[in-house]
Amino acid sequence: MADSTMTMTDGDAASETGSGAEVAARSSDGVRSPRFVGGVLLLVLVAMWVAGWFSGTTAEEMLSLTVWGVMLGGIIALGGIGLTLCYGVLKFPNFAHGEFLTLGAYITYGSILVLPQTNPIWRFSFGWELLLGMVLAIIITAVVAIVLDKLLYRRLRMHGSPLVLLAMASLGMEFLLRGIVYLIWGSNYHFYYSGRANPAMDFPFGVRVQADQLFVFALAFILVVALYWMLTRTRMGKAMRATADNPDLAQVRGINTERVIAWTWAIGAGLAAVGGVMYGLASQMRPDMGFLLLLPLFAAVIMGGIGSAWGALVGAIIIGVAMQLTSAFLNPTYGPAVAFTLMVLVLLMRPQGLFAQN
Amino acid sequence: MDPAHLVKAFFLMLPTFLLGCLLFGRWRWPLRLPAAVLFGILVPLAVAAFIPGVMDYLVSFCTMASIYAVLSLGLNAQWGYNGHLNFGVAAFFGMGMFTMALFVSTAPTGPLALYAQQLFGLNAPFLVGLVAAAVMAGVLGYLVAQPILHLRIDFLAIATLGIAEIVRLIFQNERWLANGPQPFSGIPQPLSCVFKAPRCGWLPDWFLDATAVLQPRDYAYLYLVIVVIALAIIYAMLEAMVRSPWGRALRAVRDEESSAAMSGKHVKSLRVQSFVLGCVIMGIAGGLYAPFMVTIDYSHLNPLFSTFLVWVMLMLGGSGNNKGAILGAFVIWAVWSGTGYVTSGLESALSNIAPDIARRMSFLRWAFVGLLLAAIVLYRPQGLLPEKKRVSRFLRGVPEN
Numbered sequence: 001m002a003d004s005t006m007t008m009t010d011g012d013a014a015s016e017t018g019s020g021a022e023v024a025a026r027s028s029d030g031v032r033s034p035r036f037v038g039g040v041l042l043l044v045l046v047a048m049w050v051a052g053w054f055s056g057t058t059a060e061e062m063l064s065l066t067v068w069g070v071m072l073g074g075i076i077a078l079g080g081i082g083l084t085l086c087y088g089v090l091k092f093p094n095f096a097h098g099e100f101l102t103l104g105a106y107i108t109y110g111s112i113l114v115l116p117q118t119n120p121i122w123r124f125s126f127g128w129e130l131l132l133g134m135v136l137a138i139i140i141t142a143v144v145a146i147v148l149d150k151l152l153y154r155r156l157r158m159h160g161s162p163l164v165l166l167a168m169a170s171l172g173m174e175f176l177l178r179g180i181v182y183l184i185w186g187s188n189y190h191f192y193y194s195g196r197a198n199p200a201m202d203f204p205f206g207v208r209v210q211a212d213q214l215f216v217f218a219l220a221f222i223l224v225v226a227l228y229w230m231l232t233r234t235r236m237g238k239a240m241r242a243t244a245d246n247p248d249l250a251q252v253r254g255i256n257t258e259r260v261i262a263w264t265w266a267i268g269a270g271l272a273a274v275g276g277v278m279y280g281l282a283s284q285m286r287p288d289m290g291f292l293l294l295l296p297l298f299a300a301v302i303m304g305g306i307g308s309a310w311g312a313l314v315g316a317i318i319i320g321v322a323m324q325l326t327s328a329f330l331n332p333t334y335g336p337a338v339a340f341t342l343m344v345l346v347l348l349m350r351p352q353g354l355f356a357q358n
Numbered sequence: 359m360d361p362a363h364l365v366k367a368f369f370l371m372l373p374t375f376l377l378g379c380l381l382f383g384r385w386r387w388p389l390r391l392p393a394a395v396l397f398g399i400l401v402p403l404a405v406a407a408f409i410p411g412v413m414d415y416l417v418s419f420c421t422m423a424s425i426y427a428v429l430s431l432g433l434n435a436q437w438g439y440n441g442h443l444n445f446g447v448a449a450f451f452g453m454g455m456f457t458m459a460l461f462v463s464t465a466p467t468g469p470l471a472l473y474a475q476q477l478f479g480l481n482a483p484f485l486v487g488l489v490a491a492a493v494m495a496g497v498l499g500y501l502v503a504q505p506i507l508h509l510r511i512d513f514l515a516i517a518t519l520g521i522a523e524i525v526r527l528i529f530q531n532e533r534w535l536a537n538g539p540q541p542f543s544g545i546p547q548p549l550s551c552v553f554k555a556p557r558c559g560w561l562p563d564w565f566l567d568a569t570a571v572l573q574p575r576d577y578a579y580l581y582l583v584i585v586v587i588a589l590a591i592i593y594a595m596l597e598a599m600v601r602s603p604w605g606r607a608l609r610a611v612r613d614e615e616s617s618a619a620m621s622g623k624h625v626k627s628l629r630v631q632s633f634v635l636g637c638v639i640m641g642i643a644g645g646l647y648a649p650f651m652v653t654i655d656y657s658h659l660n661p662l663f664s665t666f667l668v669w670v671m672l673m674l675g676g677s678g679n680n681k682g683a684i685l686g687a688f689v690i691w692a693v694w695s696g697t698g699y700v701t702s703g704l705e706s707a708l709s710n711i712a713p714d715i716a717r718r719m720s721f722l723r724w725a726f727v728g729l730l731l732a733a734i735v736l737y738r739p740q741g742l743l744p745e746k747k748r749v750s751r752f753l754r755g756v757p758e759n
Contacts, residue, residue, distance in 0.1 A: 093512045164511060172735070175725070178728075179726075
């Protein structure tokens with residue numbers, strides 16, 4: 001299937017690789033340069049702005065939508081960096097990744113119901129019990145991911161199964177986990193704090209952003225930096241990159257690939273759990289949130305380049321902004337369709353994504 | 359024997375005869391045909407004589423399983439024969455379903471038009487609707503194949519998943535197309551005049567007398583005959599195609615693409631052809647599904663029912679094997695219906711103890727089917743009936759793999 005490598009560029013992530021004379025928009029095998037693809041995406045976003053403007057939305061509202069799109073991108077990025085990590089190391093698309101988000105959100109919800117309610121921190125809408133619940137959710141989701149790996153994916157790897165079967169198995173796990181969430185918590189939608197006021201803060205140009213949204217974006221950014229730091233500076237990160245590059249060679253060099261894979265699942269699922277909590281906070285908790293976000297998640301990861309943490313963040317922001325901008329002139333439920341179209345657009349021009357190095 | 363059961367058994371004879379042809383597939387035709395005829399006459403009579411109470415349920419079960427079998431055959435044409443990982447079966451199924459509905463129904467007029475909107479309603483005959491469903495699904499498949507078919511297999515899976523979601527969202531939100539989120543009802547059933555009043559004018563009197571004992575709801579028997587005939591035609595067509603040079607070229611592209619290209623096979627158009635063929639068959643399944651349900655809406659395109667279940671059927675039955683696709687469809691539909699009974703039993707058992715949990719028991723089936731697919735992939739990925747590596751039917755004496 002894939003031979004995508006983990007990409008940890010030290011310098012400007014959008015720079016092209018290869019010789020400095022590579023200024024053409026298209027390389028020899030028909031793949032466009034990242035700058036070209038970035039330019040096309042920017043044009044698409046501008047076109048969406050114009051379309052929204054012509055459909056009657058004011059410029060101020062479009063600006064608000066853009067800002068909210070960046071915030072939504074933060075949420076998608078939290079799920080996306082976990083997914084890009086797993087995809088890069090394990091080489092198959094984990095269709096159950098959305099369910100890690102759902103699990104994280106619902107476990108936090110369950111813990112909030114049990115823990116005593118505290119006052120909201122600063123101007124956020126949540127108190128300390130949410131953060132405590134989130135930590136618990138991270139641990140439990142990571143454990144679930146590792147258990148799934150040991151029971152199912154590891155056995156398939158030992159059999160030498162083609163990656164297609166792993167993808168199918170992950171689709172099965174998606175329905176299993178979603179069924180479990182439905183069984184335990186029911187099919188109703190919930191809010192973390194129903195009835196609690198969550199006023200937005202005013203910024204210039206008429207933009208109003210909730211403190212929660214700022215928290216989400218800041219958390220996403222911090223976690224992306226932390227992941228990047230881990231992948232480049234720590235031994236486990238280097239081992240992950242080595243396993244992603246060439247698992248057999250990594251084993252020859254003494255890296256315990258099974259341990260690396262377990263850590264990959266744990267970190268990926270933990271990040272997804274945080275993403276789920278943030279989505280539940282910003283929007284609401286629904287049992288199918290994982291499946292709903294699956295398409296934007298994959299779109300962000302594939303656009304950014306599989307295995308690249310910065311790629312996932314940038315891809316997620318582009319997807320988020322696009323989804324919010326199109327809600328000005330399209331039915332908002334078509335958000336995943338917009339994400340999908342952008343993904344196909346990038347795949348047509350540059351299949352390895354924006355930040356991949358080959 | 360109750361005359362009604364005898365007449366019902368008569369309707370079941372053609373489907374059972376076709377089943378016999380399938381089951382006795384290893385025998386030569388001079389032996390197969392009489393055996394299947396005998397099978398087709400005796401088995402329905404035996405069922406009508408000894409277990410008549412189960413006949414009505416058997417008919418609805420077999421109709422649904424046959425529709426799923428057509429879907430599995432379509433997926434087999436894509437995945438089994440050409441290695442396309444299509445996680446968007448629901449898109450083409452839904453396209454066929456709604457096209458059939460729009461073609462065969464009449465557009466509502468007057469006050470009803472305020473409640474039920476649809477794009478058009480041609481009141482066309484069933485066969486025209488079926489052809490239209492196949493064509494529209496094929497067109498959608500062709501359009502979809504252009505940008506995404508050359509992608510890596512895992513990207514193709516994600517892309518087809520996206521296409522299915524988009525189709526579902528469109529049929530959910532666009533009121534003017536097919537009544538939006540509200541159900542699209544009143545789809546006429548083909549040849550319903552055979553059972554329902556006013557009876558068809560062209561029916562002979564002896565037929566009218568013989569079926570006088572049946573009730574209008576026994577139309578399901580006639581519809582089973584229609585669906586099974588469609589299934590048989592599609593199966594025969596696919597089996598012939600697989601044994602043809604075209605089928606061999608498809609499998610060559612699946613297994614060794616560069617070698618096939620070196621032999622002069624046009625890889626890209628072969629891949630598009632197999633994908634579009636699978637989509638056409640899925641569209642036919644949708645076209646068969648719409649009159650059976652009479653009322654359809656976007657929730658029938660739920661990925662669990664329309665995509666995932668078909669994949670479980672194909673993986674269990676055996677990918678690359680048309681008989682396996684049909685077998686898998688019937689087995690998994692039996693399992694699904696069985697789990698339905700189990701969960702409703704659990705629901706009533708738990709309803710006094712824990713009413714919240716009881717109401718959610720139906721979701722146990724989701725978890726179970728997920729586990730089932732994981733188990734199949736783990737323990738028997740080739741399925742119950744593995745693919746037969748066959749070069750040509752003229753090499754019958756040569757031992758097969």
